[in-house]
Amino acid sequence: MSLNLVQAWQSARKRLEAAGLQGPVIDARLLVEAAADATRADIVTDPHRPLTSEQEAKLNDYLSRREHREPVSHILGRKGFWKIMLNVTPDVLTPRPDTETVVEWVLRDFPEHAPWSVLDLGVGSGAILLSILAERPAAKGLGVDVSEEALAVARDNAAHLGLAGRMALLRGDWTEGLADANFDLVVSNPPYIASDVIETLEPEVRDHEPRIALEGGPDGLTHYRHLAPEILRVLKPGGRFAVEIGYDQKEAVEALFRKAGAVDVQTLRDLGDRDRVVAGAKNPLETLSRLAS
Numbered sequence: 001m002s003l004n005l006v007q008a009w010q011s012a013r014k015r016l017e018a019a020g021l022q023g024p025v026i027d028a029r030l031l032v033e034a035a036a037d038a039t040r041a042d043i044v045t046d047p048h049r050p051l052t053s054e055q056e057a058k059l060n061d062y063l064s065r066r067e068h069r070e071p072v073s074h075i076l077g078r079k080g081f082w083k084i085m086l087n088v089t090p091d092v093l094t095p096r097p098d099t100e101t102v103v104e105w106v107l108r109d110f111p112e113h114a115p116w117s118v119l120d121l122g123v124g125s126g127a128i129l130l131s132i133l134a135e136r137p138a139a140k141g142l143g144v145d146v147s148e149e150a151l152a153v154a155r156d157n158a159a160h161l162g163l164a165g166r167m168a169l170l171r172g173d174w175t176e177g178l179a180d181a182n183f184d185l186v187v188s189n190p191p192y193i194a195s196d197v198i199e200t201l202e203p204e205v206r207d208h209e210p211r212i213a214l215e216g217g218p219d220g221l222t223h224y225r226h227l228a229p230e231i232l233r234v235l236k237p238g239g240r241f242a243v244e245i246g247y248d249q250k251e252a253v254e255a256l257f258r259k260a261g262a263v264d265v266q267t268l269r270d271l272g273d274r275d276r277v278v279a280g281a282k283n284p285l286e287t288l289s290r291l292a293s
Helices: 005-018 024-036 040-045 053-067 072-076 097-109 127-135 148-160 195-200 222-234 250-259 286-292
Strands: 078-081 084-087 117-121 140-145 167-171 183-188 235-244 262-269 275-282
Touching: 005 024, 005 040, 005 053, 024 040, 024 053, 024 072, 053 072, 072 078, 084 127, 084 148, 097 127, 097 183, 097 235, 097 262, 097 275, 117 127, 117 222, 127 140, 127 148, 127 167, 127 183, 140 148, 148 167, 183 222, 222 235, 222 250, 250 262, 250 275
Parallel strands: 117 140, 117 183, 140 167, 183 235
Antiparallel strands: 078 084, 235 275, 262 275
16 A cells, blocks of 8 residues: 555654654655655645655655765755755755855845846855845856866756856866956855864765865865955955854954955854854955055
């Protein structure tokens, strides 16, 4: 006798609970919805709808993969972020709610109809840049990544969201080759996990996410040391920046940006009340002071 939607959800939840996985209720629902071609509303309004044998087999495969700690985003090939849905592969970081702190700050401080330019360093799936462009129709952006595979994912996401006409992509090493004072806003979620911490991470991250997008050198700060002066270089006078950080990197990253000449440096906290984003600006009088000297 075949399972119905509610039975499939209940059994999937119990199976993931038995495997010791966190968030089994949500994971089970997402996997059932995908396997049974159902929605959350279907489970509530039509709970006794039976799964076909093919759907049960697909669900069993999904659950087996999840038991082996493959992320749900990789199993389904997609992940919601902010207000958009993104394609996700093992070549990019899975977008996380913590990173939405960057988007929230940008949308609060940048006017909706101003034609400002955005640079996303380490664009990955395009999560940050595409979320911004989707909300700010007059803005244009450039996404840079060292990984051609990641750029392919970002390109697909831009096309799917109808934003390809306002987003350019460039394979490169951070800001290499970019002109001075060219952007109104720079955002980035650089690798910031210390090298010796990588092996202690959850299997979903350690075994399935790209190491190049995680590892931040011996103390996790290698990329910030390079990025702080470079971000200030490519920002227009008065331009702003926002970079994601690790929960314990506030003081170090703030100091790096202040040393590089940033003003109004502050740290924003995420929904879990952890330090998550260092933001600030380039001195709007910098060009004038250079001319005066």
